[in-house]
Amino acid sequence: MTRAFPPSGTTGLAHEEPIIFERSVPGRRGWLQPSSDIPAADDLDGALLRQQAPRLPELTEPDVVRHYHRLSQWNYSIDAGFYPLGSCTMKYNPRVNEDVAAMTGFAQVHPQQPGATFQGALQLMVELEDALAEIVGLDAVTLQPAAGAHGEYTGLACIRAAQVACGDARTKILVPESAHGTNPATAVICGYQTVTLPAGPDGLLHPEVVAAAMDDQVAGLMITHPNTIGLYERHLPEICEIVHRGGGFVYGDGANLNALMGVARPGDVGIDVMHINLHKTFSTPHGGGGPGAGPVAVRAELEPFLPRPIIRRGELLELDWDRPLSIGKVRSFFGNFGVLVRAWTYIREIGGPGLEQATRLAVLNANYIRARLGESFAVAFDTPCMHEVVLTDRNQREHGVATMDIAKRLIDKGFHPPTVYFPLVVPHAIMVEPTESESLQELDSFVAAMHEIAAEAAENPALLTGAPHAPVRGRLDEVAAAKQPRLRYDFP
Amino acid sequence: MAERFYKYIPATAGEIEHMLGVVGYASIDALLAEIVPAPQLLGRPLALPAPVSEGEVLEAGAQLAAQNQHAGTLACFLGAGAYRHQIPAAIHHMVSRGEFLTAYTPYQPEVSQGTLQGIFEFQTMVCELFGMEVANASVYDGASALAEAIFMAHRVARGKRPKAIIAGAVHPEYQEVCCTYGLAEIVQLRAQPPGADGRIDLAALEASLDKQVCCVAVQSPNFLGLIEDLPALAELVHAAGALLVVVVTDPHACALFESPGACGADIVVGEGQALGLPVSMGGPYVGLFATRTKLVRTMPGRLVGRTHDVHGQPGFVLTLSTREQHIRREKATSNICTNQGLCALQTAMYMSMLGPDGIKDVAERSHAHALYLSRAIAALPGFELPFGGHFFHEFLVRTPVPAAGLVEHLVAHGVFAGVPMSRYFPDRSHELLVCATELNTRAQMDELVRLLGVHAAYEGGAA
Numbered sequence: 001m002t003r004a005f006p007p008s009g010t011t012g013l014a015h016e017e018p019i020i021f022e023r024s025v026p027g028r029r030g031w032l033q034p035s036s037d038i039p040a041a042d043d044l045d046g047a048l049l050r051q052q053a054p055r056l057p058e059l060t061e062p063d064v065v066r067h068y069h070r071l072s073q074w075n076y077s078i079d080a081g082f083y084p085l086g087s088c089t090m091k092y093n094p095r096v097n098e099d100v101a102a103m104t105g106f107a108q109v110h111p112q113q114p115g116a117t118f119q120g121a122l123q124l125m126v127e128l129e130d131a132l133a134e135i136v137g138l139d140a141v142t143l144q145p146a147a148g149a150h151g152e153y154t155g156l157a158c159i160r161a162a163q164v165a166c167g168d169a170r171t172k173i174l175v176p177e178s179a180h181g182t183n184p185a186t187a188v189i190c191g192y193q194t195v196t197l198p199a200g201p202d203g204l205l206h207p208e209v210v211a212a213a214m215d216d217q218v219a220g221l222m223i224t225h226p227n228t229i230g231l232y233e234r235h236l237p238e239i240c241e242i243v244h245r246g247g248g249f250v251y252g253d254g255a256n257l258n259a260l261m262g263v264a265r266p267g268d269v270g271i272d273v274m275h276i277n278l279h280k281t282f283s284t285p286h287g288g289g290g291p292g293a294g295p296v297a298v299r300a301e302l303e304p305f306l307p308r309p310i311i312r313r314g315e316l317l318e319l320d321w322d323r324p325l326s327i328g329k330v331r332s333f334f335g336n337f338g339v340l341v342r343a344w345t346y347i348r349e350i351g352g353p354g355l356e357q358a359t360r361l362a363v364l365n366a367n368y369i370r371a372r373l374g375e376s377f378a379v380a381f382d383t384p385c386m387h388e389v390v391l392t393d394r395n396q397r398e399h400g401v402a403t404m405d406i407a408k409r410l411i412d413k414g415f416h417p418p419t420v421y422f423p424l425v426v427p428h429a430i431m432v433e434p435t436e437s438e439s440l441q442e443l444d445s446f447v448a449a450m451h452e453i454a455a456e457a458a459e460n461p462a463l464l465t466g467a468p469h470a471p472v473r474g475r476l477d478e479v480a481a482a483k484q485p486r487l488r489y490d491f492p
Numbered sequence: 493m494a495e496r497f498y499k500y501i502p503a504t505a506g507e508i509e510h511m512l513g514v515v516g517y518a519s520i521d522a523l524l525a526e527i528v529p530a531p532q533l534l535g536r537p538l539a540l541p542a543p544v545s546e547g548e549v550l551e552a553g554a555q556l557a558a559q560n561q562h563a564g565t566l567a568c569f570l571g572a573g574a575y576r577h578q579i580p581a582a583i584h585h586m587v588s589r590g591e592f593l594t595a596y597t598p599y600q601p602e603v604s605q606g607t608l609q610g611i612f613e614f615q616t617m618v619c620e621l622f623g624m625e626v627a628n629a630s631v632y633d634g635a636s637a638l639a640e641a642i643f644m645a646h647r648v649a650r651g652k653r654p655k656a657i658i659a660g661a662v663h664p665e666y667q668e669v670c671c672t673y674g675l676a677e678i679v680q681l682r683a684q685p686p687g688a689d690g691r692i693d694l695a696a697l698e699a700s701l702d703k704q705v706c707c708v709a710v711q712s713p714n715f716l717g718l719i720e721d722l723p724a725l726a727e728l729v730h731a732a733g734a735l736l737v738v739v740v741t742d743p744h745a746c747a748l749f750e751s752p753g754a755c756g757a758d759i760v761v762g763e764g765q766a767l768g769l770p771v772s773m774g775g776p777y778v779g780l781f782a783t784r785t786k787l788v789r790t791m792p793g794r795l796v797g798r799t800h801d802v803h804g805q806p807g808f809v810l811t812l813s814t815r816e817q818h819i820r821r822e823k824a825t826s827n828i829c830t831n832q833g834l835c836a837l838q839t840a841m842y843m844s845m846l847g848p849d850g851i852k853d854v855a856e857r858s859h860a861h862a863l864y865l866s867r868a869i870a871a872l873p874g875f876e877l878p879f880g881g882h883f884f885h886e887f888l889v890r891t892p893v894p895a896a897g898l899v900e901h902l903v904a905h906g907v908f909a910g911v912p913m914s915r916y917f918p919d920r921s922h923e924l925l926v927c928a929t930e931l932n933t934r935a936q937m938d939e940l941v942r943l944l945g946v947h948a949a950y951e952g953g954a955a
Contacts, residue, residue, distance in 0.1 A: 017609075019609065019612070019613060020613045021616065028847070029849060030580070030844070030847060031580055033850075033853050033854070033857055034930070036857060036860075036861070036930070036934070037934055038857075038860050038861055038934055039860065039864070040856070041856070041859050041860040041863045043882065044859075044882060048882060049750065050746070050747060050749060050750050050751060050852075051750065053848040053849075054620035054621045054746070054751075055620050055848070056617055056620060056621075056846070056847050056848045056851065057847060058847045058848070061580070061845065064582065064841065065582055065585075065586060068586045068589075068610070068841060069589070071606035071607075071609055071610050072586075072589045072591035072592055073591065074604075074606035075591040075595045075607055076591075076600075076603035076604065077590050077591045077592075077593070077594040077595040078594040078595075079593075080591065085596055085599075090596060093594050094500060096550060098588065099550065100549070100553035101772075103554060103557040104557070104564050105554075105558055105562060106553075106556075106557050106773065107770040107771075107772050108563050108564050108770060108771065108772075109560045109561075109562045109771065109772065110562065110568060110574055110576070110908065111573075111574050111773055111774030112574065112908075113562075113908060114899060114900060116900075116903075117560065117561035117566075117903060118559075118560045119560070120555075120556035120558065120559030120560040121556070121773050123556055123559065124556050131540055134538055135540075146632035146636070146775070146776070147632065147828075147829065147831070148829065149827045150632060150636070152827065153673075153827060180829075181816075181818040181820070181821045182818075182827050182829050184817075184821040184822035185817035185821060185822060185827035186827040187822065188823075188824075189826070189827050191678060194822050232527045234528070234529050237531075237532070263528060263534060264528050264534055265534055268532065268534070269532055285593045285594050286594065286595065286596045286833075287593055287833050287834025288592055288596070288597065288598060288604070288607035288610075288611075288834055288837070289597035289598065289629070289831055289832075289833030290597075290630075290831045290832040290834065290835070291776030291778075291833075291834060291835055293776075327672050328669070328671055328672035329669050330636070330669060330672055331632055331633055331636055331775075332573055332633050332635040332663070332666065332669065332763070332774065332775075333573070333665070333774025334774045336776040337772055337774055337775045337776070338770075338772045338775060338776050339775070344553075345553060348541060349543065349544060350498055350499075351540055351543035351544065352537050352539070352540035352541070352542070353542070353543055354498045354500075354543050355538060355540070357498050357501055358498075358500075358501060360520045360524070361501050361503055361508075361520075363523065363524065363527075364503075364511055364520055367515045367523060368511045368515055370515075371515050371516070372514065383527075384523060384526055384527050385527075386527060407600070408600075408602070411600070411602055411603055416600065416603060417600050422818075436501050437500060439507075440502070440503060440511065442502075468602050471602045471605075472605065473601070473602050473605055473805055474802040475602065475801060475802050476799055476800070476807045476808075477800055477802075477809075478799065478809050480799050480800065481797040481799035481811040482797070482813075482814070485788065486797055487612075487627075487788070487796070487811075488615055488625075488627070489612070489616040
């Protein structure tokens with residue numbers, strides 16, 4: 001029985017590739033069981049057994065490898081080129097991290113083994129906790145949260161538990177309007193109402209705004225530092241004091257920690273609890289949307305509330321489950337351990353000086369782009385930025401060209417677009433975060449591409465509004481996708 | 493600080509000087525001093541180890557790894573939420589491709605069709621395995637998937653049913669994660685202790701079902717390894733107007749036993765680790781999440797949908813994002829952002845390699861091995877299988893001596909014998925949860941049985 005695949009034409013090396021179910025040929029197998037001398041089971045009642053087999057594809061190993069190889073060729077990646085997504089910190093992902101995480105003595109360790117049999121894993125976790133605490137200037141760390149937003153939940157739950165333990169349950173969380181969407185979403189899931197705080201014309205949060213919003217129902221303030229506009233929140237010492245005086249805690253969103261390592265520490269300016277995105281600042285790969293890891297660092301007074309178990313230090317490292325004040329677990333087992341191994345490797349390899357140099361170059365690169373692009377694009381704020389710079393389409397709008405068109409045209413020039421339309425406080429934002437990984441030559445190529453796009457916007461706007469032209473697919477219809485959702489393959 | 497070279501930072505001293513000239517500062521320190529008020533500068537180096545070479549960091553990692561025992565050094569009968577199955581070699585090579593590994597969340601679909609199509613296929617495979625109509629692009633793990641499912645059931649009832657019932661034989665860590673999320677008191681959780689047969693007590697459940705209950709969450713095979721009567725549960729739960737949430741910790745079970753969807757579940761969640769991910773000390777794993785089409789708009793997490801481009805060619809995008817935090821902010825269905833994309837892709841690769849027959853073979857073989865082992869252990873003097881019901885590849889053993897001591901002793905003899913229940917329930921000192929998969933050989937199983945017998949006889953005699 002043979003059946004032709006849907007069109008398998010090529011454009012250069014970009015192969016068309018059908019949905020994997022269309023490649024399936026009944027009777028093909030990609031896997032054989034080892035032989036076994038254990039008799040087949042005789043105990044199961046037919047009524048319990050599955051009647052219709054799942055329609056998984058039937059393929060050989062070469063079929064499957066070719067399928068995923070071809071799919072991979074349809075992805076842009078940091079390995080392929082500049083990926084300046086603001087607030088995402090798309091830095092290079094060192095391959096030695098992958099090799100350490102894949103070591104048998106890590107990858108094959110079962111989380112239910114007795115503690116004495118995974119002392120090396122616990123030692124690695126303790127060393128990572130200590131390093132992160134030193135970098136952010138706080139006292140204790142949990143590695144359990146699986147991502148940034150998961151860390152946000154963990155941190156807010158600790159604040160809530162601490163206040164409830166003192167008989168001081170509160171109802172509100174203050175969130176600056178420039179916050180990432182996860183901040184208000186987390187606050188609500190944690191049972192709070194959010195109060196949105198405006199930023200000043202300089203893009204910063206000001207103490208008087210916080211003072212005016214602060215009352216005895218405010219559990220705390222959630223603030224991204226440096227903020228999502230790439231600016232250093234210089235009033236934090238005063239702001240934190242206001243929140244503390246009112247009985248609240250300050251939660252720091254650590255998405256932008258790549259701007260601070262070895263330069264300034266969130267704990268030193270008054271932040272009480274923060275999450276750290278290992279998949280941003282600490283070079284672990286994003287994997288097309290995870291797995292990440294979102295460890296949470298806290299001041300000593302919040303330590304009893306961290307998820308359990310914690311690792312108790314001593315000659316033998318022990319998992320301590322006896323934590324009566326703990327918020328409980330936020331995830332099964334100990335978190336995304338393989339991601340922790342990668343971050344540990346990164347910190348261990350480049351050391352304190354390497355982390356500090358990463359921050360310094362991330363800041364310099366962003367300011368270099370800011371200086372070079374200011375000729376063609378409107379820069380949202382008139383002060384030096386930290387690790388990312390926010391531009392807008394203000395100069396291009398008169399030609400009928402918007403931020404999305406600029407972003408899509410960058411694809412034609414070989415670059416991944418920056419983060420667009422975020423933060424919401426800057427209309428039509430184009431947020432560029434180059435990271436320290438990019439060379440001067442790469443930055444100059446990007447700048448040249450952006451200048452070309454600015455020129456095209458004036459001379460031939462259709463080039464932009466119809467972009468992208470180069471990739472295997474043109475602009476995709478997201479409205480149609482949402483109107484009539486097709487979320488799974490329709491079997492014939 | 494002198495500007496130095498580091499292997500992941502390309503800028504040379506000369507290039508840094510050039511960039512500083514363009515930016516208009518004499519040094520990076522001067523630029524930073526303009527941004528950060530002086531009292532807030534750290535002003536000292538971080539107290540962290542000095543940089544080392546790649547060879548040295550590999551050695552440091554290898555030294556820590558060498559301090560861990562694992563399934564390569566001991567015969568392993570551990571399960572309880574993390575399961576060992578053979579992972580085809582091709583998977584590591586496919587999933588390690590930089591194009592998958594080093595891409596971001598596919599916000600720009602024209603340059604992310606690989607990830608998007610891969611996740612669309614993953615969603616379809618999860619639906620097929622679970623017998624459901626729609627699945628999302630993954631959540632963190634099985635435990636958080638269950639918590640999200642209960643939140644979803646609460647949303648479906650539009651707040652009119654504030655309570656959720658969770659079966660006592662759901663994995664204790666999953667229960668704890670649900671309780672942590674329940675801390676916000678948005679959902680009140682009630683635990684339903686298992687009946688004398690180790691499964692949910694249907695009569696007791698019926699008595700506690702009322703119009704306040706939005707869902708009943710049950711694990712099958714449950715934490716004790718037993719198959720729950722899902723069709724009967726679905727009938728009871730639906731009669732009370734609530735949703736049935738089923739959680740699966742090793743999805744291979746769904747290839748052998750009737751799928752939760754076919755049994756009437758409304759939301760099916762699971763831990764996807766067993767489908768091609770190493771046990772890796774507990775993570776990264778991947779949460780599977782599936783439901784009925786009519787409930788899709790209350791579902792959490794990212795969804796990939798099929799659409800077309802301006803030329804009419806087929807393609808894929810993230811869709812229905814009006815449910816999500818980056819659009820809805822405080823009105824979102826969940827705060828989830830980063831999920832477990834690469835792990836999801838890895839499970840799809842595994843399911844593609846094994847196919848329907850391969851997955852069923854692994855399930856049947858694991859079941860046969862566990863059955864063989866359970867019968868041999870039950871024949872040992874003093875050992876007993878307290879529950880008579882059907883199980884998949886994991887079963888509870890009542891031991892004549894404390895199970896924790898037994899496990900520790902057998903480690904010295906080269907075997908991880910199982911998970912002592914006292915790990916979660918201090919008063920259940922004489923119970924051991926044992927798991928066998930297709931990877932456990934007859935020789936390993938016979939040796940476990942021999943060691944259990946010898947040790948129990950010795951301990952029992954000494955006591």
